[in-house]
Amino acid sequence: MLDLKFVRSNIDVIKEMIRNRGYDLDISKFEALDLQRRQRLTELEELRYRRNVVSEQVADMKKKKEDASGVIAEMKEVSSTIKEMEKDLPQFVEALEQLLMFIPNIPHESVVVGKDEKDNPVIRSWGDAPKMDFTPLPHWEIGENLDILDFTRAAKLAGTRFALYKGQGARLERALINFMLDIHTKEHGYTEILPPFMVNTASMTGTGQLPKFKDELFKIEGWDFYLIPTAEVPVTNIYREEILDEDVLPIYHVAYTPCFRSEAGSHGKDTRGLTRQHQFNKVELVKFTRPEESYTELENLTRNAEEILKRLNIPYRLISLCTGDLGFSAAKTYDIEVWLPGQGLYREISSCSNFCDFQARRAGIRFRPKGGNKTELVHTLNGSGLAVGRTVVAILENYQQADGSVVIPEALRPYMGGDKLISKKE
RNA sequence: GGAGAGAUGGCCGAGUAGGCUGAAGGCGCUCGCCUGCUAAGCGAGUGUAGGGCGAAAGUUCUACCGAGGGUUCGAAUCCCUCUCUCUCCGCCA
Numbered sequence: 001m002l003d004l005k006f007v008r009s010n011i012d013v014i015k016e017m018i019r020n021r022g023y024d025l026d027i028s029k030f031e032a033l034d035l036q037r038r039q040r041l042t043e044l045e046e047l048r049y050r051r052n053v054v055s056e057q058v059a060d061m062k063k064k065k066e067d068a069s070g071v072i073a074e075m076k077e078v079s080s081t082i083k084e085m086e087k088d089l090p091q092f093v094e095a096l097e098q099l100l101m102f103i104p105n106i107p108h109e110s111v112v113v114g115k116d117e118k119d120n121p122v123i124r125s126w127g128d129a130p131k132m133d134f135t136p137l138p139h140w141e142i143g144e145n146l147d148i149l150d151f152t153r154a155a156k157l158a159g160t161r162f163a164l165y166k167g168q169g170a171r172l173e174r175a176l177i178n179f180m181l182d183i184h185t186k187e188h189g190y191t192e193i194l195p196p197f198m199v200n201t202a203s204m205t206g207t208g209q210l211p212k213f214k215d216e217l218f219k220i221e222g223w224d225f226y227l228i229p230t231a232e233v234p235v236t237n238i239y240r241e242e243i244l245d246e247d248v249l250p251i252y253h254v255a256y257t258p259c260f261r262s263e264a265g266s267h268g269k270d271t272r273g274l275t276r277q278h279q280f281n282k283v284e285l286v287k288f289t290r291p292e293e294s295y296t297e298l299e300n301l302t303r304n305a306e307e308i309l310k311r312l313n314i315p316y317r318l319i320s321l322c323t324g325d326l327g328f329s330a331a332k333t334y335d336i337e338v339w340l341p342g343q344g345l346y347r348e349i350s351s352c353s354n355f356c357d358f359q360a361r362r363a364g365i366r367f368r369p370k371g372g373n374k375t376e377l378v379h380t381l382n383g384s385g386l387a388v389g390r391t392v393v394a395i396l397e398n399y400q401q402a403d404g405s406v407v408i409p410e411a412l413r414p415y416m417g418g419d420k421l422i423s424k425k426e
Numbered sequence: 427g428g429a430g431a432g433a434u435g436g437c438c439g440a441g442u443a444g445g446c447u448g449a450a451g452g453c454g455c456u457c458g459c460c461u462g463c464u465a466a467g468c469g470a471g472u473g474u475a476g477g478g479c480g481a482a483a484g485u486u487c488u489a490c491c492g493a494g495g496g497u498u499c500g501a502a503u504c505c506c507u508c509u510c511u512c513u514c515c516g517c518c519a
Binding site for chain 2: 004038041042044045046048049051052054055056057058059060062063068069071072073074075076078079242243244245366368370375
């Protein structure tokens, strides 16, 4: 959410930004609504002022044993008017807030203005595609051949977009989670968090999943619980409505959680394999920083995520999302895309964003600067470090061999009981 | 699930026969003084959000004592509902 006063005095900047992002959002009502709201608020506050003054008079008169019944009768009228106006005002506040909630974040000046993913500039690439003298298979075939992935039975258990991992497959997923958590906690200085996997409406609103992205969420029937679509939600909301000491910043958190997404808008897309599931595992990096250092922190966070792929020796490229492809709350986003030889394409495995104060404003996450007493909003950042299921995809496709077996990346072997190879059991 | 206690400012903690209590006191923090350094001491200041006026510093008004309703001229204080925390009992991974 943007600052109301900022929007009020920069309405043209906002309109241009909305255009650059390719959003279809009409904010022409904003000014009138804002004005109406303020007028009514002023009227109401004047009446309340009067009530307060007269109430004091009543207290005085009673003390002096004077008759206050005339004033009291008059105030009865005023009070009922106040009550009516108090019932009336929230409509305007809510309407304005609704409008404000649907205005996306302002992209950083370094973000390229573009239409869609074709306009995303590549920032850098790392690693070489493995040389294969055979036709590489997509991971779902590799996994099913090795009997470590079973999509048919997963569909029986739950439905489409679910996976059943078996044996070395299940272990590989678990190994990756530990591998990633260990690097981020021991080497990159993040504090591990294990949060609830369900959160309430207030949390979903705090990070911006609600109200705009309601359709993407799974809700528990009869409860104010939503399954989290990413650890970003519970972890960012840890400090919701809090004022932090400046000393504690920056805060680095890393959390492993499963993520649950309806994938409502992607019917028929990526229907095969692990790529797009209703439930998947992710290790998420979250940062809370001072405003002036958030862009440096974004670079660091992105490199922390890249480091995982370097250790696993998986080729990838880093792209920067253009205005047309940028997420609603983000001011700047880097996507890390891994090379998948089995499918012959690059696939997003991590998305690292700086939200600046956009999430913090809505969630009320502030800090008190040393020396000053005015509170400021923190900047929030997050990025996948990494999506675990897609990392399995990348390993299977990049480390596959002609005989159908899959070499386990060296860095991961300590987490796989020393095994070097996943091969078919005879 | 049953019985009871509680929720106040960045933190701790006063405040119920409703009326200058935005809220005592303490801690913390900021500025100044003092001390050779450290520690201690002294003085002043220090909530959040929103509106009006002001170029700004600022000033003024309104709201906020877990949340939402109600009673009243007037509610942190009375009533109702909800949420959360704690203690005891029961049940359970």
